[in-house]
Amino acid sequence: MRYVFCGDVGELDEEAGETILREYPEVVLAVFLHVVSAEPPSNYPPDGLLIPPSRLINGRPLVHFRTYVGAANSALKFGLLEPDALIRIIKEAESDLKSLNESETSSKWVDLRRDINDALVLLSGFS
Numbered sequence: 001m002r003y004v005f006c007g008d009v010g011e012l013d014e015e016a017g018e019t020i021l022r023e024y025p026e027v028v029l030a031v032f033l034h035v036v037s038a039e040p041p042s043n044y045p046p047d048g049l050l051i052p053p054s055r056l057i058n059g060r061p062l063v064h065f066r067t068y069v070g071a072a073n074s075a076l077k078f079g080l081l082e083p084d085a086l087i088r089i090i091k092e093a094e095s096d097l098k099s100l101n102e103s104e105t106s107s108k109w110v111d112l113r114r115d116i117n118d119a120l121v122l123l124s125g126f127s
Helices: 014-021 068-077 083-099 107-124
Strands: 005-006 028-034 054-059 060-065
Touching: 005 014, 014 028, 014 054, 014 060, 028 054, 028 068, 028 107, 060 068, 068 083
Parallel strands: 005 028, 028 060
Antiparallel strands: 054 060
16 A cells, blocks of 8 residues: 655654655655645735745655645646646635635635646646
8 A cells, every 4th residue: 555645844744754755665655745834924925935846755755735736736747646637626726715705815816826827837748
């Protein structure tokens, strides 16, 4: 059996994920870490929070993301997801955020739009 470890950067999940990848690369396919912040969104840069780049540990990806679309983009890049699944995730993420009645200028929309734009570029390579 193989696993994907999911956590966030708010506690010790990153250190745990790195250790798991170093010690059990044959069992863990990837580590995905949600980038969270204690800062209020009004303090975020205009382009959203900085997302650390993905890196490999023992040949396995350690990925940081802000939205599920961002996580799905990386999963597609690393062969863990198919293009049609990414398209479904984009649709669901947009629908979910619309249902929350978030302001179109909120940091959540900034992050989601950035990741959707990246997804569209990524998907164009699969046509």
